[in-house]
Amino acid sequence: METSELRRHLETEYARLRSVIPDAEDLTGITVPSCPEWSFADLVRHVGEVYLHKVDCIRLNARPTQVPDRTGLSPLDVLERGFALLNQTFDEHQPQDPAWTWFAPDQSVGFWIRRMAHETTVHRVDAELAVNDASEIGAELAEDGLDELLAVMLVADIEPHEYRIGRPDIELRSPARSWFVHFEPESLRVSDEGRATTVIQGPASDLELWLYNRAAGANLKYTGDLMGVGVIKDLLTEATQ
Incomplete structure (x- = not known):
């Protein structure tokens, strides 16, 4: 799948994830059936932390060794800040620009664009399962997800x-x-x-x-x-x- 399409899917899947987050101030009381050890707050914070980690992978072009400062941030703050910085970082780089990844054959920004599109999609499903029934993944995106997964x-x-x-x-x-x-x-x-x-x-x-x-x-x-x-x-x- 073209990187431009993966960026579009990333934005769409993030919007879907964000739209199902309950308005409740405390998300810790909502469980996530597909990740039974997590509350909804854990899920939201995790996705934001993943975004921030990938920002550092690109900006440092090295495996990050420090955890981003999240002092005073709610899980939703972490998610929204993480996505904003991730989008900004992707805008500042070409897909072929170098970036540290855990997959030796592909050390590029494009790798993280693809990875974050699918990471967001799977966690969008988690969020939907926590509040209702999950909707399917579009066929083309799911096929690319299977490519990456396998x-x-x-x-x-x-x-x-x-x-x-x-x-x-x-x-x-x-x-x-x-x-x-x-x-x-x-x-x-x-x-x-x-x-x-x-x-x-x-x-x-x-x-x-x-x-x-x-x-x-x-x-x-x-x-x-x-x-x-x-x-x-x-x-x-x-x-x-």
């Missing part, structure tokens, strides 16, 4: 010792495309073609939310070796912690 987050986080070599490949299939997870001796590899013993099929939004443990996967279809269903969920749970 080909970046999973591949970067999982080492060969964490899975059994020669395990049958897994296919995740949306109406528009497929992702194949290959268990190889040197590394776990993701491609857009192959053969798989385990097939998990459904709308891209349902696939992404299921892999992020934000949905039960009731709208998905599972065929073949069902052991692969547990394998991919366990690996993604590890990769997204």
